[in-house]
Amino acid sequence: MPGHYPIPNNYVVETTYGKNEKTVTCFINYHNKKPQYKIKYGLHEDEYICSSLSPTAAANAYLKAYYEKIGLEEKAKNPNIQQRLPDSKMNGVYLFGLQLIQIKLVRENKKKQKNFIKPFADITRQMQFTRNKNFSINILPGIESQIRQHFAAEDKQMAIAQVMDYNRISRSSYRALAAVCQDLPREWIISKRINQINQIMNVNIPIYSVELQFKEKLNTSLEVHISDPEIVNEVESVVGKGAGRSIKDILRFLIPSMINKGILNYSEPTLHICISGDGKNVGQKVKHVMVTFTILNKMNAFSSSSHFALLIYPGIENYNTLQVVLAPLIAELHDIKTRFIDKDGFKWKIELYISAN
Numbered sequence: 001m002p003g004h005y006p007i008p009n010n011y012v013v014e015t016t017y018g019k020n021e022k023t024v025t026c027f028i029n030y031h032n033k034k035p036q037y038k039i040k041y042g043l044h045e046d047e048y049i050c051s052s053l054s055p056t057a058a059a060n061a062y063l064k065a066y067y068e069k070i071g072l073e074e075k076a077k078n079p080n081i082q083q084r085l086p087d088s089k090m091n092g093v094y095l096f097g098l099q100l101i102q103i104k105l106v107r108e109n110k111k112k113q114k115n116f117i118k119p120f121a122d123i124t125r126q127m128q129f130t131r132n133k134n135f136s137i138n139i140l141p142g143i144e145s146q147i148r149q150h151f152a153a154e155d156k157q158m159a160i161a162q163v164m165d166y167n168r169i170s171r172s173s174y175r176a177l178a179a180v181c182q183d184l185p186r187e188w189i190i191s192k193r194i195n196q197i198n199q200i201m202n203v204n205i206p207i208y209s210v211e212l213q214f215k216e217k218l219n220t221s222l223e224v225h226i227s228d229p230e231i232v233n234e235v236e237s238v239v240g241k242g243a244g245r246s247i248k249d250i251l252r253f254l255i256p257s258m259i260n261k262g263i264l265n266y267s268e269p270t271l272h273i274c275i276s277g278d279g280k281n282v283g284q285k286v287k288h289v290m291v292t293f294t295i296l297n298k299m300n301a302f303s304s305s306s307h308f309a310l311l312i313y314p315g316i317e318n319y320n321t322l323q324v325v326l327a328p329l330i331a332e333l334h335d336i337k338t339r340f341i342d343k344d345g346f347k348w349k350i351e352l353y354i355s356a357n
Contacts, residue, residue, distance in 0.1 A: 007028050007035065007098070009028075009029060009030045010027075010028075010029060011027065011028035011029075012025065012026070012027050013025075013026050013096060013097040014026075015094075015095055015096070015097060017090075017094075017095065022041075024039050024040065024041045024062065024095070025039070025040045026038070026039050026040075026055075026058075026095060026096045026097070027039075027040070028096065034052060035052070036050055036051075036052050037050065037051050037052070037053075037054065037055050037057070037058035037092070037096070038050045038058070039058055039059065039061075039062040039095070041062055041065070041066055042069070047069070049061045049062050049065050054092060055092025055093055055095065055096045055098065056090070056091060056092035056093065057092065058092055058096075059090040059091065059092035059095045059096075060089055060090060060092075062090075062095075063088055063089070063090055064085070067085045067086060067088075068085065071085065129176075132172075132173070132176035133176060133179075133180055135173065135176065135177075137180060139167075139169070139173075139177065156185065157185055157189065157190060157193040158193060158197070160174075160184070160185065160190055160193075161190055161193050161194045161197060164190070164194075171187055171191060174187050174190065175187040204249065204252075204253050205245050205246070205249045205250055205253055206245070206246075206249070207243050207244070207245055208243070208244055208245070208246075208328070209241060209242070209243055209244075210241065210242035210243065210244055210311075210313065210324065210325050210328075211241060211242075212241065212242060212313065212315065212321060212324060212325070241313070241314075242311065242312060242313030242314075242315075242325050243311070243312055243313070244310060244311040244312075244325070244328060244329065245309065245310055245311075246328075246332060247273075247293060247310055247329065247332050247333070247336070248332055248335075248336065248340070250293075250308050250310075251271070251336075251340060251342065252342055252343045254295070254308070255342045255343075255348075256342075256343075256344070258295070258297075262298075263295070263297055263298045263299060264295075264297055264298075266346060268297075269346070269347070269348050269349055270297075270348065270349040270350075270351055271295060271297065271340065271348050271349070271350050271351070272295065272296035272297055272351045272353065273293055273294075273295055273296070273350060273351065273352055273353065274293060274294050274295075274296055274301065274352075274353040274354070274355050275291065275292075275293050275310075275333075275352065275353070275354050275355065276291070276292055276293070276294070276307070276354075276355035277289065277290060277291040277292065277311075277317070278290060279316070279317055287314065287315060287316050288312070288313075288314055289312070289313055289314075289315060289316070289317055290309060290311065290312045291309075291310045291311040291312075291326070291329070292307040292308060292309050292310060293307070293308055293310055294306045294307045294308070296353070310329055311325060311326065311329060313325050333352060336350050337350055337352060338350075
């Protein structure tokens with residue numbers, strides 16, 4: 001009953017019924033999120049009944065208690081009288097007034113309210129499985145659409161790996177999706193493919209570490225820009241250390257693909273490179289600084305996918321820190337400013353731009 005007819009707590013209604021116009025007061029109160037149906041039918045404090053089953057169960061219990069009371073009163077007047085309690089039944093919905101238009105409006109307003117979603121850790125294992133299943137069904141069309149749009153059918157594993165990365169789909173979420181959709185590769189196959197991609201990238205664009213001269217103190221009053229717990233814990237664990245990549249390695253890796261896509265061509269041998277950087281607050285303790293670059297030749301500089309990370313470190317944007325962490329990048333920019341030779345031996349001219357916010 002409560003699930004279908006949500007009633008506000010502390011609900012009270014006075015109802016008159018029957019030829020004799022008997023009046024009772026009906027109450028609905030919630031205890032531990034379950035409704036308790038109470039009917040008071042006399043002046044004394046003990047003249048009431050209460051049921052947690054339904055309004056009709058409460059109404060029938062009331063009739064039984066009321067007839068027993070009447071029988072005792074008549075027996076007190078005439079001890080020799082023999083009585084048989086009637087088998088009358090009553091519809092509790094009408095006794096509690098739940099059919100009224102006003103109550104209907106309350107129910108409809110409650111249905112319009114946004115449902116509260118319990119945290120994943122607070123629901124049962126069966127509900128966790130159901131939620132994972134529904135989530136997987138909902139995101140499957142988007143994944144399949146992006147695979148068809150961006151990748152050839154022969155490299156489905158790489159397509160799925162990129163879609164997971166782009167949409168921030170965790171391994172556990174994909175595992176649930178693969179359990180529902182049998183035509184998708186198993187999660188361990190995709191994880192193996194992701195590890196292979198990471199190994200290839202580590203060979204082509206290795207990451208070097210930068211030791212900062214001092215550790216930035218954790219500040220607990222920062223405005224939060226990134227709140228993902230996994231990212232926050234990772235950044236907090238490496239305070240005092242930075243990581244960078246060679247712009248030469250990235251360019252040698254990117255240029256062949258950009259030529260195939262028509263972004264670059266050998267007839268216009270000038271690379272217009274824009275260096276930019278910004279800081280974000282990761283959690284409430286650490287500020288996170290990243291330096292990126294984009295190639296302005298026919299690329300959308302406003303798209304995040306057009307920017308490639310050169311350097312990242314936890315800290316603030318001050319001169320002393322930047323002088324340390326940018327030293328390798330500055331040296332490379334001086335080196336390629338006159339010319340840059342790709343892995344096929346072609347010489348490119350470089351035009352550098354600096355973007356500041």
